[in-house]
Amino acid sequence: MTTEKLTAFGAIAKTQVNRRVILSGVVGAAAISVLAACTPGGSSGTSTASKTLTFGSGSSDDVPKRAYAAVVAAFEKSSGDKVTTNTVAHNDFQNNINTYLQGSPDDAFTWFAGYRMRYYAGKDLVAPIDDVWDKIGKNFSAGLTKASTGDDGKKYFVPNYNYPWGFFYRKSVWAAKGYTVPTKFDDLVSLAKQMQADGLVPIAFADKDGWPAMGTFDYINMRTNGYKFHMDLTAHKESWDQKKVKDVFDNWKQLLPYQSTNALGLTWQEGAQLLGAGKAGMYLLGSFVTQQFTDPAVLADVDFFPFPEIATEGMDAVEAPIDGLMLSKKGGENKAARDFLAFMGTPAGQEAYFSVDKSNLMTAKGADTSGYSEFNKKLAGVIANAKSISQFFDRDALPAMANNVMIPALQGFLKDGTIDTANLEAQAKALYAAQ
Template identity: 50%
Template sequence: MNQRMPISRRNLLLGAAATFGVPAVLAGCGSDQPATPGKASGNSLGTVTIGSNASDEVPKKSLASVLESFTSAQVKINTVDHNTFQENINRYLRGTPEDVFTWFAGYRMQFFAEQGLATDISDVWREIGGDYTPAFKAASTGSDGKQYFVPFTYYPWAVFYRKSLWAEKGYEPPATLDEFTALARKMKADGLIPVAFADKDGWPAMGTFDIINMRTNGYDFHISLMAGKESWTDPRVRQVFDTWRGLMEFHQPAALGRTWQEAAQSLQQKKTGMYLLGMFVAQQFPESERDDIDFFTFPEINPAYGTDSIDAPIDGYMISAKAKNVEGAKALLKHLAQGASQNIATKLDPGTLAASSKADTSGYSALQKRGAELVSKASHIAQFLDRDTRPDFASTVMIPSLQSFVGAPNEIDSLLAGIEKQKANIFR
C-alpha cells in the first residue's frame, strides 16, 4: 500500500526471526529512534512506543516532525522497512508489539480487528469524529461497528507525467483506452519508453490490475472479487488480463528487476513518458521539478463505468491489543488526528493529502490540489488490492501470480486457474 522498500538480506533475516517466534519488528533489525519530544513540560503519560513502516526518507522525517509538537508523553519509534513490516505484521501483533502501529484503512484494518489484535478506539472517535467525513469514518470502522483506526494521510493513484516533456512533444491526456494506446505508440515512435513500470517489490503491478478491473468490470465486481466472492476463472477477469497483455509492449521492460523508485526516476529523467503510480511518485523528483508533475486518471475502457473509480489508499494508525500504555497511545492518536499535525506531514511529503477535514489545504502544491480534486470527483474509492483483500491472499497468492504474469503474459488461463484454486483454500 504503498511506499515500500525492496526485499534485502536484512529483510530475510527479519523473516527468519519471525518464523522462530521472534516478533519481526523487535528482532534487532529495526531502526530505533530516540524518545521524542525531549521537552520536560509534559510527558505526564509516560512513554508511548510506535511500530512504524515509514522507512523511506521523506515519510520517516515527516512522522518525526509531527511528533515534535506532542508533549503529553515521550514517543519511541521503531522503524522497519515497509515490505518487512507488512509481511510480518500478523506475527508481530501476536508477539510483543509496540503500543501504536502504522497501518491501512478498510479491509486490512478490519481483518486484524476481527482477530482481536487491535484496541477499540471508539472513545477516541467520539472526540475526533467531527474532523472526518463519513467516508473516512466508515474506512476506520470494523465489522462490529466499532472504530479501530485513525486516518492520517491518503494519496490517489493516477497516470503521472512531466508537463514540459508533454508540451514539447505535443501529447494530450487520453480519454479512452484506444487513445491511450495511440499515445503510447506515438511515444514509442518518438524514442521514449511509453509506460514506466516496476514490480521487483511485488505490489506495484497490483495498481495496474486494480484500475483495469475497475474500468472493465466496475467497482462492485472488483471489491467482490477481492473478498473471494467471485471466480478468478470468470471471463470478466480474463478480459482484464487480456487488456493488460495488450499494453505490455509499451511497458518498461525487465520490470521484475526494478523498484518503483527506479521507475519513478526514469520518469523524472524523461526516459519514460508516463507512470501509473500513487502520488508519492513526487518523492523521487527534486523540489525544483515538482511543479512539472501532472497526471490524468486512467482512461475509460467500458462506457458503463467510465472513470468513476480510483485507488486512493488511506494510511494511519492503530493501537495494538497488547499495548502497554493505552492511555498514552490514545492521546497520541488524538494528536495525529489533528488537522495541524497532518498539515506538517503534507507539507514535508508532497505525495500525500491530509485526511482530516479540518486540515488547511491552502498551502497545498498544485499537484496536491489536483490530487484532492481527483478524489473528490470519484464515485468509488478502492484501497488498493493488498488492502482490499485478505493479507495472506495478497502476499502468498497475488504477489507471485502477478509477477508471473508480468514475466510471462501469455500464460493467462493456467495462471487464473492457479489463483482460483489457492483462493478456494484461503477463503473458506
C-alpha cells in the first residue's frame, strides 16, 4: 500500500471511528492489520545480509514527513540500502502502537523516549540496539543516553531531536500593544486579561486530539509542585487524590477564561494558525508549532518564553520531549534496519532532518549548528540550562493512564472546570496495579 493510501486510511479511521473506542483498543487490531497487510519487505529469520527495510512513521504533517524523507534519501545514498516508508496519521499511529508492535510491524519506526520507550521494551515488543550504540554512543550526552536506556540496562532508542515547550508569540503584535514577557504566574493572568480586553484570544488552546492539554497540566504541575512530584505522580508513587493535585487544577482555572473557547474543536495546527494570523496573543506548545508558519516573515516574527514561575522550586524544569527511532522485534533481525538507526544517530543523519525541519533541535554532538537561527539558539539554551527535563505526560506515564484516563478527564475539565481527583486516583490505582 502506498504512503498516500496509508495516510488516507488514517484519515478515514479518525473520522469514522469514535476516538474513545480507538484509545480503548477495541478497533486497534483491525486498524493495524490493514497497516501490516500493506507493509512490504522487512526481514525474517536472521536476514543479516538484507539490503532493504521498512520504516513506519507517525510523522504525517508536511514538514516532518519531508524531513524524514530527506533522512531516508541521505541514508540510501550513503549505504546503497533501500527504505520503504509507510506513513500513518500521527494520532492513529500513536494510539494503535501496542497492536501494531504485536502484529506485523515495520522494521524501524518513529517513537519517543521516556516511559513509553521503556514500557514497550519491558513488554519485549522492541529490539535492543546495544550494538548500534557501540557505534554512536559518543555522539550523545549522558542525559540522552539515559533517556534511550530500558529498565534492563539495554539501549532501545536513537534520539533524533528534542524541543522545548513554552509560550510562543508574535513580537510585532506584542510591540504594538506594549506587552512584556511575564515572569510570574500572576503576571501571566494579568497579561491574558489585558489581551482579552484588546480583542485577542489571549491563549490559543487546541485540544481536539486530546494530548495538547497534558502539556499544560505538566507545566502547571511542575511549576506548582516541582519536577520530582511530576515524575512520582506519573509513576503513581504519589496519589492523585490530594491537595497538591487539586492545587494544579485550581491554578489552571485562573487561565480557563482566557483560553480558546472552542478548544475541543481545534487541532494544534489550527491553534498555530490563530497565532500566525495575529488573532491570538500567545500559544503554549512545543517548538514544532513553528512548522505551521510557512511565511518567512511570520516565522521571523515568532519568539518564545518559558512558563512563568508559580513556586520557586518548580522553575528548574523544562518540558522538552525527545523523538527518535526504534526497532521492532522483527527489525532487530535486519542489518539494514540497524544501519538506518545508526545513521540517524550521526551528525549527517540529523543534519539531513534539520535541513527540512528547523523547528526542532539536533541531539547528536558534532552536528553542524551553524544554521541555527537566534531563535533556535534561544530554544537550545532553555534546554541546556534546565536542571530537569520532563518528557510530556503521555510519555512519562503509563500509556493507558494517559490515553484512557487523562484525555477524557482533562477535556471534561476544559468544558466545565471540574475534576474528580478521587476518580483519577481510583483508575490510576487499578491500571498501575495491573502492570
